[in-house]
Amino acid sequence: MRGKPYYPYNLKTILICFFFLLFLFLILRSTFPYPQHTPSNSSESCPSPPPSCTKIPPSLAHSLLHYATLIFTPQQTLKEISISLKILQKKSPCNFLVFGLGHDSLMWTSLNYGGRTVFLEEDKEWIAQIKAQIPSLEAYHVTYDTKVSQADELLEAASREECRVVSDPRFSKCQLALSGFPSEVYDVEWDLIMVDAPTGYFEGAPGRMSAIYTAGLMARNRESGESDVFVHDVDRVVEDRFSKALLCEGYLVEQEGRIRHFNIPSHRTTSARPFCP
DSSP states (O other), X not given: OOOOSOOOHHHHHHHHHHHHHHHHHHHHHHHSOOOOOOOSSGGGSOOSSOHHHHOOOHHHHHHHHHHHHOSOOOSSOHHHHHHHHHHHHHHOSOEEEEEOOOTTXXXXXXXXXXXXXXXXXXXXXXXXXXXXXXXXXXXXXXXOOOOGGGHHHHHHHTTSGGGTSOOOGGGXXXXXXXXXXXXXXXXXXXXXXXXXXXXXXXXXSOOSHHHHHHHHHHHHTSSSSEEEEEEEOTTSHHHHHHIIIIIIGGGEEEEETTEEEEEEEOSSSXXXXXXXX
């Protein structure tokens, strides 16, 4: 999920313009409110308009400054980001879980303004580096005990009965279930989940096999409703095969470039629902 030090000014300019337009929208909305009856006690209403009514939210101001001065840009393309943005526009403020921490993390937090965005990262030093720049991010260090070289074995294991049982990942008997995350991760029903980590581009890397399985398990185990799950880097073998098999092609909504969007309903509301439709 980490950005690379290159200079795609088009994407950077578009991101800055987006945050500026969002700021402008907030200003106009507060300056020209919907018509309403004037209350008898004028102190109960917002004057026309006081500074507090049009003040830019601190998180948005920080985002504008951050991306205006950053030489790094998100790894996802504008079209790929737009896939997640469409859902955030419908659901935010919401609960958004992101596997990975990077230069785009402040963007995701800002796009989910008013909601809760949590990041899970494998590299402690990287967390310290990003948090030094953006202390407000909620990020947790997590570990993985898999290797990309085990992908075939793990995909076979995923077809066993214990991996098809829907439950809290902490109590799952499936080899792929991640049960060692902080309790804050398991105690929330996530409306959006983005799998853009851990590292998975060489044989000795942890790979995203368990992250993809656990994201799908969390979605199926929610009390009701549905979760939108996104997997990035599906041009790679592991992300391609595991997302299709464990998040299910029947739940696939769309793919744009290297990102896939799945919409997974709760399986607790219908006990007879198959793992994949």
